Every structure is written in C-alpha cells, then in structure tokens.
Amino acid sequence: MSETEVTTAPRPLLLADGAPAAEAWSLDPALRHLNHGSFGAVPLVAQERQNRLRAEMERSPVVWFPALPQRLAATRVELAAFLRAAPEDLALVPNASAGASAVYAALTPRHGGEIVVTDHGYGAVTMGAERLARRWGGRVHTARVPLDADEEQAYEAVVAELGEATDLVVLDHITSATARRMPVERIGAEARRRGIPLLVDGAHAPGLIAAPLAGVTCDFWVGNLHKWGCAPRGTAALVARGPLREQLYPLIDSWGAADPYPDRFDQQGTVDATAYLAAPTALDFIESTWGWETARRYMDDLAGYAEQIVGAAFAELTGVGGTVDVGMPVPGMRLVRLPEGLAASRVEADALRDRAAQELGVETAFTSFGGTGYLRLSAHVYNTAADYEYFAETCVPVLGEWAREAATQGNPRNPTKPTKSTKPTKRSAR
Numbered sequence: 001m002s003e004t005e006v007t008t009a010p011r012p013l014l015l016a017d018g019a020p021a022a023e024a025w026s027l028d029p030a031l032r033h034l035n036h037g038s039f040g041a042v043p044l045v046a047q048e049r050q051n052r053l054r055a056e057m058e059r060s061p062v063v064w065f066p067a068l069p070q071r072l073a074a075t076r077v078e079l080a081a082f083l084r085a086a087p088e089d090l091a092l093v094p095n096a097s098a099g100a101s102a103v104y105a106a107l108t109p110r111h112g113g114e115i116v117v118t119d120h121g122y123g124a125v126t127m128g129a130e131r132l133a134r135r136w137g138g139r140v141h142t143a144r145v146p147l148d149a150d151e152e153q154a155y156e157a158v159v160a161e162l163g164e165a166t167d168l169v170v171l172d173h174i175t176s177a178t179a180r181r182m183p184v185e186r187i188g189a190e191a192r193r194r195g196i197p198l199l200v201d202g203a204h205a206p207g208l209i210a211a212p213l214a215g216v217t218c219d220f221w222v223g224n225l226h227k228w229g230c231a232p233r234g235t236a237a238l239v240a241r242g243p244l245r246e247q248l249y250p251l252i253d254s255w256g257a258a259d260p261y262p263d264r265f266d267q268q269g270t271v272d273a274t275a276y277l278a279a280p281t282a283l284d285f286i287e288s289t290w291g292w293e294t295a296r297r298y299m300d301d302l303a304g305y306a307e308q309i310v311g312a313a314f315a316e317l318t319g320v321g322g323t324v325d326v327g328m329p330v331p332g333m334r335l336v337r338l339p340e341g342l343a344a345s346r347v348e349a350d351a352l353r354d355r356a357a358q359e360l361g362v363e364t365a366f367t368s369f370g371g372t373g374y375l376r377l378s379a380h381v382y383n384t385a386a387d388y389e390y391f392a393e394t395c396v397p398v399l400g401e402w403a404r405e406a407a408t409q410g411n412p413r414n415p416t417k418p419t420k421s422t423k424p425t426k427r428s429a430r
Contacts (some may be wrong), residue, residue, distance in 0.1 A: 007308050009385035010301040013290055022382040024285070031357070032387050034306075035365040037176075037204060037333060037378035038430055040227045046282035050232050053274040061270075068273060069256065069266040076262065078280045079225065079237060084211040091238045091248070091262035092276050096203035096430075097124045098251065099222030099238035100170070103199050104132045106247040113138040113167035118145050118158060118182065120175040120369070122430055123346070125201050129170050138165070147369060148325040151183045158187050166196050173202035173212065173223070176430040177346075177367040179333040179376050180326035188217035197244060203430050204228065206237065207283075208299075208332050210292065219244050227430070228299075228332065228380070230286065231279035238265075286381065295381050300331035302379040306388035307334035310377065313392040314339065317400045324374065336375045338366070339403035343373025355402075360395050 013021045024043045027033050033041065057064045072092060080087040093099040113136040115129045126140075133140045143158040158171065169191050172182050184200050191198040198218040205212035207228030213221060221239040225231040240248055245261050256267030286295050311322030314336060324335040343349035349366040352373075356364050365376040377388070 007301075007305050009305050009389075010298055012384040013295070013298055013381045015289065020382075020384070022384075024289070025382050027382065030361060032362040032390060034383070034387055034391060035363045035376075035378060036380040036383070037179075037227060037376065038365055040224075040230055040233065041380065041382065042226075042232050043230055043282055043285050045285050046230065046232055046278050049281040050274045050278035053277050054272070057272070057274065065270060069263070072266040072273060072276055073263065075277055075280060076266075079283075082225075082229070082280075082283050083206060083213060083223070083237060083239070085213050085237070085239050088262065089239050089241055089245070091240070091250075091265035092273075093222070093236045093238045093250075093265070094234045095226070095236045096201055096222040096224050097122075097128070099220075099236055100125045100128055100199060100201060102238060102248055102251055103220045103222075104128050105251065106244070106249065107132070107168065107197070108247070109136050110167055111137050112165060114141055114163070114165045115139075115168045115170060116141045116143060116158065116161045116166055117170045118143045118172065120145055120172055120178050120180070120182070121170065122172065122176045122201060122203065125170060129168070132168075136167070138167070141166075145182070147178055147180070147327065149327045151186070151328060154328065155183045155186050155190075158182075159190055162191070162194060162196065166194075169196055169198045171198065171200055173200050173216075173221075174204040174208065174330050174333075176203065177376070178326055178369050178374075179330060179335050179378075181328040181330050183328070184218065185215045192217050203236075204330075204333070207286075207292070208296070208330065210296070213239060220248075224430075225279050225283075226275070229279070230282040230380075232275035232282070234275040235279045238262075290381060296331055298381060299379045299383075302383055302385065302388075303332050303334050303377055305385055306377045306379060306391075307336060309388060309392045310375065310396065311336045313396040314399075317396060332379055334377045335367075336377060338373040338375055339400055341403045341406035342366070342399065343368050344371050349373060352402075356395070356399075360398060362391060362395055364391075 077087045080090045115133050117126050130140050141161040143161045145154050145157045188198050199220040200218045202223035206223040206225050223237050225235040226233045250265045250268050252268040254267045254269045256264045314322035318339050322336045343352050343366045345368050349368045352366045367374050367376050
C-alpha cells in the first residue's frame with residue numbers, strides 16, 4: 001500500500017453502556033495520549049482496587065505484611081495463567097529492568113566472560129550487561145541488526161557474535177526504540193544448543209502477544225504487565241526455567257531468602273506490593289469488557305491506520321516516505337520516520353517528546369536509531385482514529401517547522417538543542 005492509500009479507520013471501542021472506552025481511564029482529556037507503550041495507563045477499576053488494598057494495608061500493617069507472601073503467591077498463579085506460563089516459573093518484580101538486574105546479580109562470574117547484545121537493546125538493560133561484563137573482566141559484543149532485517153538476517157547477525165567465550169545473550173523480544181520483533185525462538189534454540197544462557201527482555205510482550213513464551217527457549221524472560229496489560233505501574237514478571245533459576249534472588253534480601261524460587265520473591269520487607277495484587281483486576285477488565293483478542297486486533301488495526309495517515313502527512317511535507325520497514329513488525333506499534341534534523345539521538349528524542357507535550361498537547365514517543373529520528377506510534381483500546389488524525393493534521397506541520405528551525409544554526413528553539421522549557425529529563429521510557 002502506498003502512503004497515499006489510507007486504510008479505513010477502525011470503529012472506536014465502547015464500554016458496555018455505550019460510552020467511549022477512554023471514560024474507563026483517568027487520562028487528562030486536554031492531552032492526546034498517543035504513547036501507551038512507554039508508561040502504560042491504568043484503568044479506573046484497577047486504580048480503585050489498588051486504593052482499597054492500600055487502605056487495608058494502612059488499617060492493619062501488622063496483619064497485612066505477614067499475610068502478604070501467601071496473597072502474592074495466589075496472584076502469581078493468576079498472572080501466570082494470563083501469560084500462559086507455569087506458576088512455579090514466575091516471580092514478581094517491579095519492572096523488566098529489575099528482572100534483568102536480578103539475573104545479572106545471579107550469574108556465576110567467569111573471568112573474561114563475554115555478553116552478546118544487539119544495537120536495538122533497551123539502554124538500561126544494555127548498561128546492566130556492560131556493568132556485568134566489567135565485573136567479569138570481559139566485554140560486550142554488540143550485534144548490528146539492520147532495521148529492516150528479516151528473521152533470517154536478524155538471526156545470522158546475532159549468531160555471528162557468539163563464540164567460545166560467550167557466557168550470556170541478552171535479546172529483546174520486542175524492541176523499544178524500533179518497534180520490531182527479534183527472532184527469539186530461533187536464537188534461543190541455538191543458544192541452548194551451545195549451552196549459552198539467554199535472557200529475553202520481553203518488556204512490551206505481555207498483552208501485546210497472546211502467549212509470549214510459546215516456542216521460546218530461554219533461561220530467563222522478563223515482561224512488564226503495566227504496559228499493554230494496563231496493570232498498576234511496578235508490575236512485571238520474571239520467568240525462569242532450568243537449573244540457573246535456583247541462583248535467582250530478589251534484589252532486596254528478606255526473611256524469605258531461604259525459600260525456593262519463586263517463593264523467595266514474595267517477601268521483600270515492607271514494600272508496597274499492592275500493584276501486584278491489583279494487576280489481575282486490570283487484565284480481567286480488558287477481558288470482560290472487550291476480550292483480549294478483540295482488544296489486540298483493534299490496537300493493531302488502529303496502529304496500522306495511524307501509520308498510514310501520519311506517514312502520508314510527513315511524506316507530503318518532506319517529499320520523503322514516512323512509513324518504515326522494520327523487518328519483523330509487531331502488533332499495536334509502528335514506526336514513522338521524522339523529518340531530517342529531529343531526534344537524531346536519544347537525548348534529542350526525549351527533548352522533542354517533552355516539547356510536544358508542552359506545546360502541542362500530545363504525549364508521544366520519539367526515538368532514535370542509527371542517527372535517524374522516528375515517531376513510535378502505539379495504540380490501546382482508549383485511543384481512536386481521531387487521535388491520530390489530529391496528529392497528522394495539526395502536529396505534523398508544526399514538527400516540519402521545528403525541523404526547519406533545527407537546521408538553523410544557533411536557533412534558541414532548536415528542539416535538538418533544548419532550552420530550559422524543553423530540557424529533557426534523565427528518564428527515558430521504553
């Protein structure tokens with residue numbers, strides 16, 4: 001399909017009473033929320049459930065905390081069913097990066113051991129791998145995977161970096177900056193054949209993929225439930241299989257340290273674990289209101305529509321095609337190329353994100369890969385075609401102006417050289 005041939009907009013999802021889906025969330029109606037993929041969005045029913053749990057905790061903390069491990073164990077069973085994983089394989093962690101950190105802390109050091117990552121990896125997880133390699137006295141090998149690489153090309157690029165000294169492979173299930181899959185199934189099988197542990201960063205997978213662990217051979221897998229699953233933030237799963245999982249411990253030592261995996265993760269001092277306990281409410285809300293299959297189909301159809309109209313708007317503005325071939329696309333997310341001069345680095349992308357929120361009233365994800373800036377589109381059930389039509393009609397022309405400003409030397413409003421009003425934060429979300 002060419003960028004001038006736009007697909008039909010999917011009909012908005014509604015609540016049981018006919019109200020727009022967005023009314024089930026507390027999102028600010030003054031903003032267009034076009035970036036579910038970074039921090040998620042928690043439906044009101046799950047917020048209310050968490051608030052009730054917090055009230056219960058505060059009414060009787062001495063009763064609450066001794067009983068908490070048993071409640072968390074029951075919750076793990078529910079979350080494992082959603083992921084179609086075995087409950088005995090699943091531990092609860094605050095986020096995918098925390099799960100990766102637990103893995104890094106657990107692995108037995110081998111002097112000179114090497115770690116293989118890709119150039120699509122999430123920055124915080126890659127930095128953790130680099131710290132681990134330094135502790136080992138080894139180094140990190142980065143597999144360069146072209147953005148448009150198909151399954152075979154991506155597989156070959158990663159496997160080419162494996163060697164006798166490789167002690168760990170860290171691979172994204174769905175990449176953050178580039179919104180594409182990696183062939184975790186094939187690479188996992190090859191890593192297992194060579195006896196190399198594999199950590200799969202599946203931060204975006206829960207909810208976006210019906211059975212994210214199906215066919216995946218790996219020692220460790222981490223995924224956020226507070227993204228597409230809409231659980232309260234700070235809810236993620238660490239799935240570990242095989243003998244190495246017995247080396248896994250939570251990052252906080254507590255009285256459960258002597259318990260087997262995953263039970264030892266259910267007791268970590270006086271942390272507020274209400275996000276975990278409220279997570280099934282969010283998952284059940286999507287299922288009971290629309291069904292996850294319907295929700296996923298809608299999100300993908302809407303993301304595809306958004307890609308076409310926003311890509312066409314940028315193409316008309318710049319004369320260069322906006323849509324992007326990512327080789328192994330994923331449902332619910334798309335990449336659109338930005339005009340030259342915008343978001344050429346992560347810092348510049350974050351500055352552009354902040355400026356767009358402040359001046360255009362849109363929450364978006366701008367990313368950078370290989371020195372090129374992209375708009376990462378993501379959609380959830382509360383989004384509608386009108387959200388992306390607004391962006392194409394109203395925001396794309398302004399971004400074109402900003403790109404021209406960026407080309408002007410010393411322009412104080414250059415979004416790639418943020419002023420105080422557009423200074424990027426240090427927080428860079430997936």
